[in-house]
Amino acid sequence: MNSKKYIFESMDEYSKNPRYPFHMPGHKGGRLCSFSDVYKFDITEIDDYDNLHNPEGMIKNSQERALKLFGSDYTFFMVNGSSGGNMAAILSVCGDGDKIIVARNSHKSVFSGIVLSGADVRYVYPEVFNDTGIVGQVTVESIEKALCENPDAKAVFITSPTYEGFTADIEKIADLVHKNNAILIVDEAHGAHFNFNDYFPGSAIKLGADIVIQSVHKTLPSVTQTALMHIKGDRVNIENIKSALAMVQSSSPSYIFMSSIDRCCDFIEKEGKYYFDKYVDTLKEYREKFKTLKNIKIIGEDFVNICGVKSYDKGKLVFIVNDTSTEYINKILIEKYNIQLEAVGRNHIIAMTSVADTKEGFERLFNALCDIDKHIKYEKSSVLNYCNVDIFQTVSLRKAYFLEKEKVSLYESVGKICGDFLIPYPPGIPVLCPGEVITSKALECICEFIDKGINVLGVDESFGVKVLCQKEK
Numbered sequence: 001m002n003s004k005k006y007i008f009e010s011m012d013e014y015s016k017n018p019r020y021p022f023h024m025p026g027h028k029g030g031r032l033c034s035f036s037d038v039y040k041f042d043i044t045e046i047d048d049y050d051n052l053h054n055p056e057g058m059i060k061n062s063q064e065r066a067l068k069l070f071g072s073d074y075t076f077f078m079v080n081g082s083s084g085g086n087m088a089a090i091l092s093v094c095g096d097g098d099k100i101i102v103a104r105n106s107h108k109s110v111f112s113g114i115v116l117s118g119a120d121v122r123y124v125y126p127e128v129f130n131d132t133g134i135v136g137q138v139t140v141e142s143i144e145k146a147l148c149e150n151p152d153a154k155a156v157f158i159t160s161p162t163y164e165g166f167t168a169d170i171e172k173i174a175d176l177v178h179k180n181n182a183i184l185i186v187d188e189a190h191g192a193h194f195n196f197n198d199y200f201p202g203s204a205i206k207l208g209a210d211i212v213i214q215s216v217h218k219t220l221p222s223v224t225q226t227a228l229m230h231i232k233g234d235r236v237n238i239e240n241i242k243s244a245l246a247m248v249q250s251s252s253p254s255y256i257f258m259s260s261i262d263r264c265c266d267f268i269e270k271e272g273k274y275y276f277d278k279y280v281d282t283l284k285e286y287r288e289k290f291k292t293l294k295n296i297k298i299i300g301e302d303f304v305n306i307c308g309v310k311s312y313d314k315g316k317l318v319f320i321v322n323d324t325s326t327e328y329i330n331k332i333l334i335e336k337y338n339i340q341l342e343a344v345g346r347n348h349i350i351a352m353t354s355v356a357d358t359k360e361g362f363e364r365l366f367n368a369l370c371d372i373d374k375h376i377k378y379e380k381s382s383v384l385n386y387c388n389v390d391i392f393q394t395v396s397l398r399k400a401y402f403l404e405k406e407k408v409s410l411y412e413s414v415g416k417i418c419g420d421f422l423i424p425y426p427p428g429i430p431v432l433c434p435g436e437v438i439t440s441k442a443l444e445c446i447c448e449f450i451d452k453g454i455n456v457l458g459v460d461e462s463f464g465v466k467v468l469c470q471k472e473k
């Protein structure tokens with residue numbers, strides 16, 4: 001990284017020779033849905049140009065067009081990504097002390113929502129594929145058990161699809177949640193494209209979820225930070241949603257962002273079928289080609305119907321490789337092929353595609369991986385069985401967030417109360433959250449990840465971790 005440059009200078013330079021983007025945003029450098037005169041689109045709530053927080057004119061019209069496209073009953077444009085949507089969804093349903101059942105593999109904005117609302121959280125763990133360490137989904141049974149143990153839960157929050165593209169059995173989960181008079185919130189940040197071709201899994205909007213949050217910028221052609229919240233049915237209080245959205249979003253929402261979402265909807269409405277069919281044809285062709293690689297294994301049907309996985313997003317190209325190869329592959333892709341991946345895990349890489357990708361882009365990735373395939377060897381890596389460490393929460397997440405912390409050595413932290421999220425990445429599931437006791441089993445688990453060379457967020461370079469100050473316990 002060149003630390004001597006400034007942002008504009010760096011971006012100006014990059015924009016003249018960008019890498020081929022197998023990463024978000026889904027507009028892929030502004031293909032299909034861009035607009036010029038960005039500065040002229042950048043207004044504020046002037047006369048006749050509506051207000052996101054109280055839409056009555058053009059914003060209302062655009063949101064109504066979007067709800068028809070996505071099949072929801074209410075759709076809200078959002079300018080603070082799915083992060084804002086996740087927080088608002090929780091804030092709209094749970095107040096101080098209200099119980100919420102949350103999948104432990106949730107995005108950090110979900111934990112922020114719990115801190116902000118003061119909700120009383122109960123976790124459900126997703127299954128993990130034993131031979132790769134990749135996170136699957138929460139099972140219907142695990143949700144049923146959590147609801148049995150917490151019949152007073154107001155909401156269930158799950159992520160579907162996961163970052164790797166795996167969806168949960170939303171239909172069955174929604175049934176269970178509704179039988180319990182609770183609300184199902186689904187973080188569908190990575191599934192905004194699901195509604196636009198049957199090749200993709202069905203969207204949670206149509207499968208029974210009450211609140212669905214989508215990042216338009218991740219998998220559709222729209223600029224970063226643009227997102228949607230969809231409400232289906234009549235279990236959700238719309239006024240609560242509006243008030244929560246106003247709390248977590250700017251009072252000066254960007255008209256560039258809103259125009260970008262709307263431009264994307266316009267594109268889907270008028271040209272979506274043609275371009276999605278083309279995109280799906282390309283995905284089908286190249287998924288077959290990727291299957292011919294010997295040492296780079298593309299994730300496919302063999303990951304479905306186990307570990308809670310109902311279906312998977314075929315637009316996400318997830319490749320399992322030898323755990324010593326990922327950095328090498330990333331380096332070759334950048335330096336030799338000018339290709340940028342979305343993510344590089346310990347034993348897998350992710351190339352994110354969208355309707356705005358070109359066939360040339362797919363071909364370039366295929367040729368690059370064919371070349372790399374000859375120089376690496378696939379071996380099953382020894383993968384940690386993700387340990388479900390028993391959780392002893394002595395201080396609520398919200399209280400722990402506000403209490404004073406001190407840093408101690410990880411190795412001397414047993415018995416103390418965690419003051420931070422300790423998250424091995426991948427897989428991205430917190431071993432501990434603030435307010436939970438650091439047990440010897442938890443320490444053992446974290447050390448195993450570190451020994452395997454996995455980055456554990458919350459543990460600094462000198463193995464320090466934040467704990468609650470003793471006197472605060």
Ligand SMILES: Cc1ncc(COP(=O)(O)O)c(C=O)c1O
Nearest residue numbers: 080081082083107159187189215
């Ligand atoms: C599963 C999941 N949910 C929510 C988010 C937050 O989305 P956004 O970047 O739109 O705020 C992310 C971001 O990567 C994510 O992976």
